[in-house]
Amino acid sequence: MSENSQIQADTSEGHRFSDEEHLDGHFSIAYNAYESLLRAVQIQAGWHILDAGCGTGAFLPLISELVGARGQISAVDVDAENVALAQARVSQAQLQCPTKIEQGDLLDLPYKTNAFDAVWCANVSQYLDDNNLSVMLEELMRVVRPGGLVAIKETDITAMSLNPPGPRATWRLYETWQGRGDAYLTQLLRAPELPVWLSKSGLTNVHLESVFSVASQPLSPKHKTFLAGVCIYHSQEAAQCDLSESDTLLWQQVGEVNSADHILNNPDFYYREANIVVIGQVPE
Numbered sequence: 001m002s003e004n005s006q007i008q009a010d011t012s013e014g015h016r017f018s019d020e021e022h023l024d025g026h027f028s029i030a031y032n033a034y035e036s037l038l039r040a041v042q043i044q045a046g047w048h049i050l051d052a053g054c055g056t057g058a059f060l061p062l063i064s065e066l067v068g069a070r071g072q073i074s075a076v077d078v079d080a081e082n083v084a085l086a087q088a089r090v091s092q093a094q095l096q097c098p099t100k101i102e103q104g105d106l107l108d109l110p111y112k113t114n115a116f117d118a119v120w121c122a123n124v125s126q127y128l129d130d131n132n133l134s135v136m137l138e139e140l141m142r143v144v145r146p147g148g149l150v151a152i153k154e155t156d157i158t159a160m161s162l163n164p165p166g167p168r169a170t171w172r173l174y175e176t177w178q179g180r181g182d183a184y185l186t187q188l189l190r191a192p193e194l195p196v197w198l199s200k201s202g203l204t205n206v207h208l209e210s211v212f213s214v215a216s217q218p219l220s221p222k223h224k225t226f227l228a229g230v231c232i233y234h235s236q237e238a239a240q241c242d243l244s245e246s247d248t249l250l251w252q253q254v255g256e257v258n259s260a261d262h263i264l265n266n267p268d269f270y271y272r273e274a275n276i277v278v279i280g281q282v283p284e
């Protein structure tokens with residue numbers, strides 16, 4: 001475990017948690033949850049899918065399996081480095097279907113109206129303020145054909161829990177941290193409201209699926225690395241919050257990941273995170 005963990009590294013576009021190291025680490029520890037949420041969309045063989053905000057392209061192999069050789073994938077991301085990485089990975093992976101990855105903004109998509117059967121947009125809404133979330137949903141609905149699907153996947157941090165100290169300590173931290181006016185945290189906390197957002201945008205048959213990912217001892221090396229980053233990030237944010245003396249001390253200790261009595265070495269340690277997908281249909 002390294003106290004230099006890069007969990008809060010930003011991309012050149014300024015997005016937290018969107019660099020290669022963080023995306024690969026999170027994708028690998030949450031793989032089962034991510035796969036089951038993608039499958040919940042019920043993408044059909046032969047469909048043309050847009051992976052909106054594709055990052056380093058982690059979902060592309062799974063999407064290509066679902067659409068098969070008769071299908072097609074387009075992928076778009078605003079960040080040039082992530083687009084280059086996704087392109088390099090796809091050219092090595094030889095996916096089952098034609099796949100085109102390009103740089104572009106989800107608020108002004110470089111695609112024709114009704115171009116896709118479905119759009120998959122994973123872990124992106126957290127970067128958008130309310131106004132831009134509305135604009136993005138409008139754009140995604142524009143490029144999906146009538147009857148097609150819009151699927152928004154997010155992390156639901158309202159269910160995140162590090163044990164010990166337990167979820168209440170995290171809730172107290174988030175409450176105080178939000179009071180500092182961190183828009184990013186507010187946008188992350190918006191995940192449970194996404195079904196309302198999709199319905200208000202005009203999508204029909206809106207429904208939500210959620211999956212918990214848990215990790216307990218013995219933690220694998222990849223879990224230890226990822227969770228050390230989670231601990232350090234929360235500790236750094238807590239240090240900027242006006243918490244009680246006991247909570248200040250608690251989060252300081254959570255950040256000391258190399259200490260022998262750190263929570264990640266506790267035999268009863270337990271981590272839980274929730275991921276959701278909200279799916280809606282473009283009206284016929």
Ligand SMILES: C[S@@+](CC[C@H](N)C(=O)[O-])C[C@H]1O[C@@H](n2cnc3c(N)ncnc32)[C@H](O)[C@@H]1O
Binds near residue numbers: 013015017079124127
């Ligand atoms: C946390 S990453 C998720 C990447 C990928 N979907 C995944 O789940 O592994 C968020 C991605 O959204 C991209 N992004 C954020 N805002 C965007 C926008 N307005 N247009 C296009 N991409 C955007 C970032 O560049 C980053 O690659």
